[in-house]
Amino acid sequence: MLKELESCRARIEALRFSGERQSCSQHKKFAVDAQRIRDSLFSQELSISSAVTPTLDESVLNVSHRLEIPRACIHVFVFPGPDLNAQCLLGTDGECIVRFSSALIDLLSPKEFEFVLGHEIAHFLLRHYRTEFFGQPHSIESLMHDRAMEISADRIGLVASGAIDVAIRALIKTASGLNDRHLRFDVSSFMRQMDKIEGTDTRAAESTHPSILIRCRALIWFSLNEDFYTGNLQFSSKNLIQIDKRIEEDLQRFIDGPAKQKIANAERDVAMWMRAKTIVAKGTFTKDEQSKFKDEFGDQMLVKMTTFLKGLSKSESIDTVEAKLNESLSYLSTLSPTASRAWRS
Template sequence: MKAENIRSRDDLNLYNSLLKEPDVIRVNESIKRAEQKGPYSTRRHLLSTSIRLSPQMAPTVHSMKDECAEKLGLDIPLELYVYNSPQFNAACFKPEDGRLFIMFSSSLLEAFTGSELRFVMGHELGHHLYQHHDIPIGYILKGSQKPSPKLALQLFSWSRYAEISADRAGALCANDLQGVARSLFRLSSGLSDNVIQFSLDDFLAQMDDMQEDEENQTNRGPKEDWFSTHPFSPLRVKALQLFHNSEHSCVDGMSTDDLEIGVHSLMGFMEPSYLDGRTRPSEIMRRLLFSGSIAVINASGEVTDEEISKFESFFGDHSLSEKLNVDKIIKDLPERIQMARENTSISQRMQVLRDLCLMVVADNKAGLKERAVVIDIAEALNVSPAFAETHLDVTRELD
């Protein structure tokens, strides 16, 4: 199995189309100009804030790194760093002077062993292998020129598929589905083996329950709370299980086409496909996202003309046919929430709320007043505020 061949198809397609986006081109050009002036030294920063792990200091981690690099066909000098933190975390930086850097938190390096650590290492190397740094999502979202809401949601959408690709690279290095799932579970729960006995079957069963809920359009149950605190990792585990059962991993596994269709429909759970949908629930969801966004922007002062035109271009294509009368839109919000409660499933409402949060984050507007509006909307939608909190704190970088 070749690492290039296992990249998620949706990642690749979105990546190629995002690279042609004027906003992405503009940010990449400005990064390039800044680098020519005087390179921002990641290495210097790492050396001053973290400890470089030499092969003598950490022989096991280094040999693991060499094995992973070989499996992924990477031929680039790699430096490993560790920084002091109780949170499990790892990151890979864009190479500098032909050297690649991976950084781990001290707690992760202490707690993760064997295939768990191989998975994390392979995942980080995967981001480099698939050139995910070519779409500098953090810079684009944090820059002074804000991307359109549509581009912001596309970037988040791509970043989820980018994680799927990186996970596959990690799975290739670990070659142990149980270890990989345990690793993802521990990353999202922060728990160590001393506390819980991880069960892959239980973890996947919860995922199946979530999907069943979606199909039955049932009301809020305890599963939603679980989804709230771990919004993403069960989907990633499920996507990895499909990968594990595909022709990439076993001789008579499912075809790559079937794998990609499976992953796409799995992730559809998280995709803002209602933005283009023609069904009544899709329209209700769009209207809710629209009014919710206006209410949030309005939380700390007047909605500017620039914001209005941005929203018009975003929602205009979907024939919402409304004039931007801010007061009226806000006044109608409770009615729209009620419509959503009557006509959409709990996970559809969670999807809209998630997208609302991402738009707030992309806009760099997650202040106290804005958060309060989002929390109110969550409560009115009968979605737990913790779910909104999780997504308001979402990072604007790849993890």
């Protein structure tokens, strides 16, 4: 079964959104007592099975078939709750544990349930539950990475459900909490909401999930890929590159642009104080060095740096610049641990 599962993972890997930044150093294998978790869920929650929940179990089988993942690897539980919630729990490489709130189950049709289930299973298949960013789980960098992971998981959810209209309906329902009685699924009208966005939503940059509109657009582009209609997991890398580029443009425009600029500004500050450290170590700020500093950091910063250094003795300037450099590196670390590590190395 493990061999079959790894084959499935290899096929799914090809669909991963390129916006995910992959690095072995960013992954950590957590020690988890999967049996204890599973036993606790079996004792306290409802396990989806053909005997007790036949319709839901049929949906699990459908997802298993479309993703070519062994059914025995998937454990799905339902817990009582008014919130719309689904989560993939930490398990092992050989088993996927997914939980759904009863409210979410009641809201979704069986086909929509398949999309959400496929999305959660994707986190397992792509090993998203092992990702952490050097002890900075809420850095700008980690949030961008989290949003990219959701784009990847949505793709697998779409493959699992087999229909773009089903996936869009599931996303709209989970975003609004409204059921079929209140919704008329005019997708084009819904997507036109993006035309009303005039700037960047700063709150969106603080979320682990992209907006529903961005997720829907990403799925629509993915569904227009001719490979989607073949019914298998073999997608042209060339086509995916074009799709990923469009998604990156959306993320850049509506969420990630200002976040990336904030990181770039912080890196510029680090570079400036590193240059200043070199200058004070030499003890002179020559005309040639001033010209280079101006070209890199601008007239205004040159004036500020010259004034700053004139007011300090050599020993004071060395200590002060070192402190400023450490401060700028520390701030960069809160935004982008990866960039901070690169500057420190």
